[in-house]
Amino acid sequence: MPSSPRPSPDxxxxxxxxxxxxxxxxxxxxxxxxxxTAGLYRKFSPRxxxxxxxxxxxxxxxxxxxxxxxxxxKPNTFSEIAGYNNYYEFSTDKSEVAFRAKxxxxxxxxxxxxxxxxxxxxxxxxxxxxxxxxxxxxxxxxVEGWSMVIPWVGFPLSKLLNSVEPMSKATHVAFTTYFxxxxxPDSDSAGISLPYVEGLRLDEAMHPLxxxxxxxxxxxxxxxxxxxxRLVVPWxxxxxxIKSVVKITLTDREPPTTWNLANPGEYGFYSNVNPTVxxxxxxxxRERRIGEGGTRETLMFNGxxxxxxxxxxxxxxxxxx
Amino acid sequence: MDFNSDTRFHRQLILxxxxxxxxxxxxxxxxxxxxxxxxEFVTRTTGVLTLVFLVLTLLVTPLRKIxxxxxxxxxxxxxxxxxxxxxxAHLITYIAGDRxxxxxxxxxxIYKRPFIAVGxxxxxxxxxxxxxxxxxxxxKLGGKRWNQLHRLTYVIIIGGVVHYYMIVKSDxxxxxxxxxxxxxxxxxxxxxxxxxxPNRAVVASK
Numbered sequence: 043m044p045s046s047p048r049p050s051p052d053x054x055x056x057x058x059x060x061x062x063x064x065x066x067x068x069x070x071x072x073x074x075x076x077x078x079t080a081g082l083y084r085k086f087s088p089r090x091x092x093x094x095x096x097x098x099x100x101x102x103x104x105x106x107x108x109x110x111x112x113x114x115x116k117p118n119t120f121s122e123i124a125g126y127n128n129y130y131e132f133s134t135d136k137s138e139v140a141f142r143a144k145x146x147x148x149x150x151x152x153x154x155x156x157x158x159x160x161x162x163x164x165x166x167x168x169x170x171x172x173x174x175x176x177x178x179x180x181x182x183x184x185v186e187g188w189s190m191v192i193p194w195v196g197f198p199l200s201k202l203l204n205s206v207e208p209m210s211k212a213t214h215v216a217f218t219t220y221f222x223x224x225x226x227p228d229s230d231s232a233g234i235s236l237p238y239v240e241g242l243r244l245d246e247a248m249h250p251l252x253x254x255x256x257x258x259x260x261x262x263x264x265x266x267x268x269x270x271x272r273l274v275v276p277w278x279x280x281x282x283x284i285k286s287v288v289k290i291t292l293t294d295r296e297p298p299t300t301w302n303l304a305n306p307g308e309y310g311f312y313s314n315v316n317p318t319v320x321x322x323x324x325x326x327x328r329e330r331r332i333g334e335g336g337t338r339e340t341l342m343f344n345g346x347x348x349x350x351x352x353x354x355x356x357x358x359x360x361x362x363x
Numbered sequence: 364m365d366f367n368s369d370t371r372f373h374r375q376l377i378l379x380x381x382x383x384x385x386x387x388x389x390x391x392x393x394x395x396x397x398x399x400x401x402x403e404f405v406t407r408t409t410g411v412l413t414l415v416f417l418v419l420t421l422l423v424t425p426l427r428k429i430x431x432x433x434x435x436x437x438x439x440x441x442x443x444x445x446x447x448x449x450x451x452a453h454l455i456t457y458i459a460g461d462r463x464x465x466x467x468x469x470x471x472x473i474y475k476r477p478f479i480a481v482g483x484x485x486x487x488x489x490x491x492x493x494x495x496x497x498x499x500x501x502x503k504l505g506g507k508r509w510n511q512l513h514r515l516t517y518v519i520i521i522g523g524v525v526h527y528y529m530i531v532k533s534d535x536x537x538x539x540x541x542x543x544x545x546x547x548x549x550x551x552x553x554x555x556x557x558x559x560x561p562n563r564a565v566v567a568s569k
Contacts, residue, residue, distance in 0.1 A: 072379070
C-alpha cells in the first residue's frame with residue numbers, strides 16, 4: 043500500500059459497529075434473496091381455491107344420465123373444475139386462466155345461428171334461458187391425459203338446431219368462440235390461430251348427449267369454463283367442447299377446427315376418446331382423474347360407447363382419429 | 364472479510380435459495396395447495412428448476428470473465444448439484460406419477476416417446492458429473508480432464524431444452540426463452556475459444 047495517511051484512532055470504525063453493519067448487510071441479503079426466490083416460485087405455483095360466484099339456474103336432474111356414471115365416478119369439486127382450465131385465449135397455464143378471465147364480459151351476449159338453415163336467428167342470453175335446463179353429470183376427458191366428472195347445466199344442442207330448421211343438404215355444424223385481443227391480451231403467445239373454431243358432423247351435433255352448457259354446479263358458468271354458453275360433447279376429447287360460443291354455422295362440408303389446423307398429425311377432426319389410438323407424443327390408454335392419486339383406464343368413447351358407437355359404424359377410427 | 368472472499372456465506376446463501384423451492388413445494392403439498400393436478404405441477408416445476416440451475420452453472424464463467432465475479436467459481440459445483448437434485452426429483456415424479464412405479468414400462472415409454480428418450484439421456488449424462496463433483500474426484504481426474512468431462516453440461520442443457528420444447532402443445536414461450544439463453548451462453552464460449560491465441564494450453568479456463 044502506498045503512503046496514505048494513517049487514519050486517526052477516532053476515525054476507525056469501532057469493531058462492534060463494523061460487525062453490526064456486516065450482520066445487517068448479511069441479513070438483508072439473506073432476506074432479499076429468499077424473498078426473491080420464494081416470490082418467483084409463488085408466481086408459477088397454483089393459486090388458492092376458486093369460489094363459485096355464479097347465479098343459480100333452475101334445472102331438471104336428468105336421472106337417466108346421472109345413472110350412466112360408474113360408482114367410482116364422483117363429481118370433481120367446483121374448485122377443481124373452475125381452477126384448472128384450458129382456455130388459451132386467457133393463458134396456457136391451466137391454473138392461471140381463472141384469474142386472467144376474471145373481467146371477461148359475458149353479458150350482453152349473442153349467438154348467431156346461420157348457414158344452411160330455414161330460419162337463421164340470433165339468440166341472446168334470455169332466449170337461451172328459455173330452453174328447459176337439465177343437470178347432466180358427464181365424464182370429461184382431456185387429450186392431455188387428465189379427466190374430471192362435471193355436473194353441467196344446459197340443454198341439448200338439438201333443441202336449438204331444430205328451432206332454426208336445418209336444410210336437408212346441411213351435413214356439418216361449425217362453431218366459433220368469441221375473440222377480442224383487448225379482453226384477451228395474453229392470447230398472443232397461445233401458439234394457435236384465433237378465433238378458436240370447432241365442428242361436428244350434424245348427426246353428432248343432434249345426438250341427445252351433445253349439450254349447450256350454460257352452467258356448472260347449479261349456477262351460471264364461470265368465465266374460465268366458457269361463459270356464458272359452451273358446447274359439451276362428452277365422448278370426444280375436451281378441446282372439441284368449444285367455449286364461449288358466438289357463432290354456429292350449418293354447412294355442407296367438414297369445417298376447419300383449431301387444433302387440427304395447428305397440428306394435423308396430432309389432432310383429427312373426430313377426436314373421439316379412444317384408448318387404442320395414441321397421441322403421437324403420449325399414450326391415451328390411461329388417464330389421471332383429477333383429485334385421484336394414480337391413473338385409471340380410459341374407456342372407449344369415454345364410456346359412452348353404448349350411446350354413440352353406432353355413429354361411427356364401419357369407420358376406421360385409426361384413420362379418422 | 365469482505366463479501367467477495369466470504370466463501371462460507373456464499374455457500375450458505377446458495378444452499379438456502381436452492382433448497383427453498385423444494386421446501387415451498389413440500390409445504391404446498393402438505394397443505395394441499397399444489398393445484399388440481401399436483402403431479403403435473405411438480406413435474407413441470409422440477410423440470411424448469413433443473414434448467415434454471417443448468418443456466419446458472421453456465422453463467423459462472425461469463426460473469427467471472429466480464430464482471431470479475433471470481434467468487435462464483437467456488438460455488439459452481441453446488442449449482443450443478445442442484446441441477447442434478449431437481450433433475451432427479453423430476454425423474455422420480457415421472458416414475459411415480461406418470462408410470463405408477465411400473466419401472467419396466469419405462470423402457471417402452473422411452474421407445475414410444477422421443478421426448479422421454481431425450482430427457483432420460485440428458486439426466487443420465489448428469490450422473491457422471493454429479494459423481495465427480497467432490498474435491499477428491501477433481502484431484503483424481505486432474506483439473507484438465509475434469510474440466511473436459513464437465514463440458515458435458517453443454518450437451519445436457521441442449522438436451523434439456525429440446526426435451527422441454529418437444530412436450531409443449533403450442534405455447535413455446537418458455538422453451539424458446541431457455542433456448543435463447545442457452546444459445547447465448549454456449550455462443551459466448553465459442554466466441555471466447557476463437558479469440559484465444561493458438562498453441563496455448565487450456566489450463567485456467569472455466
